[in-house]
Amino acid sequence: MSEETKALESMIGEEYKYGFTTDVEYEEFPKGISEDIIRELSTRKGEPEWMLEFRLKAYHAWKEMEEPSWFNATYKKPDFENLLYYSAPKKKPQLDSMDDVDPNIRETYEKLGIPLEEQKMLAGVAVDAVFDSVSVFTSFKEKLADAGVIFCSISEAIKEHPELVKKYLASVVPVRDNFYAALNSAVFSDGSFCYIPKNTKCPMELSTYFRINNMDSGQFERTLIVAEEGASVSYLEGCTAPMYDENQLHAAVVELVALDNADIKYSTIQNWYSGDENGKGGIYNFVTKRGICKGNNSKISWTQLETGSAVTLKYPSVILQGDNSIGEFYSVAVTTKKQQADTGTKMIHIGKNTKSTIISKGISAGQSNNSYRGEVKIGKKAHGSKNYSVCDSMLIGQECGAHTFPYISSQNPSSSVEHEATTSRVGEEQIFYLMQRGISEQDAISMIINGFVKDVLKELPLEFAVEANKLLDVKLEGSVG
Amino acid sequence: MSEVAVKETMLNFISGEIDATSDSVAIKAINLRGRDALESTAFPTRKDEDWRFIDLKSITRNNFVSVSSAGVKEAGDISDHYLPESLNTRMVFVNGVYNEELSSIEGLPNKVIVGNLSEYGDHDAVKEHLGTITNYENDAFAPLNDAAFKDGAFIYLPEETSVETPIHILNIFTDSDKAFYATPRLLFVGEMYSKATIIEEHIGLADNVYLNVPVTEFRLFAGAHVHHARIQRDSKQANHVSRPIAMLDQHAEYHSYTICLGAKLFRNDPRVIQNAQEVDFTVDGLVLIDGEQIADTHSIMDHRFAHGKSHQLHKVVVNDSAHSIFNGKIFVAKDAQKIDSFQENRNLLLSEEGTVHTKPQLEIFADDVLCSHGATIGHLNDEEVFYLHSRGLTEQKSRELLVYAFALESVESMEVDSVEKMLLEEVIQYTNRDLKG
DSSP states (O other): OHHHHHHHHTTTTOOOTTOOOOOOOBOOOOBSOOHHHHHHHHHHTTOOHHHHHHHHHHHHHHHHSOOOOOSSOOOOOOOGGGOBOOOOBSOOOOOSSGGGSOHHHHHHHHHHTOOTTHHHHHHTEEEEEEETTEEEEEOSHHHHHHHTOEEEEHHHHHHHOHHHHHHHTTSSSOTTSSHHHHHHHHHOOBOEEEEEOTTOBOSSEEEEEEEOOSTTBOBOBEEEEEEOTTOEEEEEEEEEOOOOSSOEEEOOEEEEEEOTTOEEEEEEEEEOOOOOTTSOSOEEEEEEEEEEEOSTTOEEEEEEEEOOOSEEEEOOEEEEOSTTOEEEEEEEEEEOTTOEEEEOOEEEEOSTTOEEEEEEEEEEOTTOEEEEEEEEEEOTTOTTOEEEEEEEEEEOSSSOEEEEEEEEEEOOTTOEEEEEEEEEEOOHHHHHHHHHTTOOHHHHHHHHHHHHHHHHHTTSOHHHHHHHHHHHHHHHTTTOO | OOHHHHTSBGGGGBOSOOOOOOSSHHHHHHHHHHHHHHHHSBOOOTTSGGGSSOOOHHHHTOOBEEGGGTTBOOOOOOGGGOOGGGTTEEEEEETTEEEEEEEEEOOOOTTOEEEEGGGOTTSHHHHHHTTTSOOOTTOSSHHHHHHHOOOOEEEEEOTTOBOOSOEEEEEEEOOBSSOEEEOOEEEEEEOTTOEEEEEEEEEESSSOOEEEOOEEEEEEOTTOEEEEEEEEEOOTTOEEEEEEEEEEOTTOEEEEEEEEOOOSEEEEOOEEEEOSSSEEEEEEEEEEEOTTOEEEEEEEEEEOSSSEEEEEEEEEEEOTTOEEEEEEEEEEOTTOOSOEEEEEEEEEEOSSSOEEEEEEEEEEOOSSOEEEEEEEEEOOOHHHHHHHHHTTOOHHHHHHHHHHHHHHHHHGGGOOHHHHHHHHHHHHHHHHHHSOO
């Protein structure tokens, strides 16, 4: 405890630890969005004709759609004509080893503490590092290739595995699904593609670090993970971004497909720049994440730790189509200063004996607003299905808000849904009890908060859990007491 | 009707003129306000968050006329519906019109008023409180009541007075040639440390179509205590859209229990506003529906000051192709510290065709609070059925008993014996009818 605490205390008072920019040259690309821009983008990426058609179709759908406003957040709408829809480092090196990577980029990763090199290898993690939209480095490819796993950037997949991409892209999140998904489908720059063949357990945890680095570059990532029958994979995603004044838009789309007996675990730590004390700047995080348990006995699990971004709208969902399939959602959302988070999940039960679990913990501090918005839907044919949801909120300070909007519906008499939610604060008695046992106030609060979120953090892979704990403490430093 | 028609105002589903305004100055002002609002307020559609799940067809496919032009029948002998506990504290309204003959008000404590609103238009409490706390923004239904009501129940309790016998407000709806709208109104003003029990009943005598839009307003001053039971047994073809609202001052207690049995479409938007520190209130509900009934409750527990306590237990049993909707909001304003609020919604879904939607909602802006909600949707526990079965009860009886037990908890909080008894009869009828086969 104390060693760790000292390390934590050293971080006290740090503003945004990961706020810096890296000086790398960018290919120039005109601002704004139009058919021509999309054609240009597609050409530069050397995409086949069908991909261009996909993008144009999405673009036209997007043009007809209205920006949503049903969520519990207010912000300055992004100016879509003033965004940069493509940015890639000018030098796009073919890499054999880390030495070939642009030293500036390498330095960025080191500052971020990403053990891309030896440490990561020892840790057994393959990293597909996305640096402002284009993959610059992919490691462990061979080892994965031996297992038959395809793990590459989505641009590469479009060229090398068009049949798979065609089959699954937009099969979970249709192009017209929502405003931001349509925009993403039109202009997505890059992202990750992962395919686990039949009866294969992915030999290592896959991880992608996203990094927004270019001012005004809307980041439109696209991730597609397909687990064939009996396959299993664990995927990590972590994000940090530099300190900028202008609000930046991030509208990613993540699609997961699990076939019979497949198992996908998707973990996220999100710590983008959340704006300053006055709510100036910060990232808009409008992400569409959805998985489908297509096959029988399949399982999809989402775990997330959301601490950053000025505005977060994010609802990782699971469609439980296969019989006996399982959906899980574990989330900790922390908001401080003037952050606004509206996050939750959807569990759509279609198949028989499907089960879903939702554990959501929201912590609001400062002048922030934190909302849980979830939907649990039991369809007519989902006999014997079960859902269990808990969403707890903790308020720290007198100017923040906590909200819960759980939508629950059932059309099946043999299914059961349980939902509970509480809102409370860090109790004075709890702090007092710990303090009279000789624990400092700060440690006591830290312990109470760790206890509050424990159920979720234990779902994270180990190396993420450590980072998550650190993040939480740094984030809430000075908020309590 | 078509989608286009639904986007109109309430007036699209009303034919003929609304009757002339009231002679009473205070009521006339509300009538005029309602008429303005009726024209300017859009009728809700599925795109409105608060109306997302409800099917309003049974209202929109009708043209309702005023009671005076609907060819309504006489009430006849309705003494079966009188409560033995309130033989001399009973007001009867037939289709929203006060009926003096059937009512009986005697032996009230000094200065207590239980009477027709239209006769008390000059009373200070009416002038001050009628229509002042009903603020249903963008609501298409409350204005219809505002626009058309003339009669209504007015209950006034002076300081430190308590009425021991329950006050029975009996709203009777009779058969008619045409579908009509009725606008029962209730204004309760309880001065400091007054105390009363109100039984508000809505009974449909026939199986006709009508639209019942009651508005009830409860203004409780410091230390006033009110127990308010609302029993809805409208015609199975009726539409009931009610707006009960209560505003509480310091140390006031308001406990309301809404029982929904009748009506094809029931929509209830109870709202309790905490207007000072240290209040205690309850917004309970019991819904037993079958056939094609729709019951929708959108409650708001609005804590605006510190030290409030509130409790809500909303129980629902759904059978056949009935549809229940629940949206319970708990608001806690900034600085409204030390709020203790609990909400529970339990749904029992008995049939393949039934649907349950629930959305318990917390919106909290103060940190030192204890607010929680729980919602469950389930079926009868097989093990429990089996247990009773193994004790010699038939399977049907076992199921009946379990549903009865589920409903019992809500019925027991009625506090008035005859009402409890009557409701238990209703529960038994419901379980007998529905669990056969």
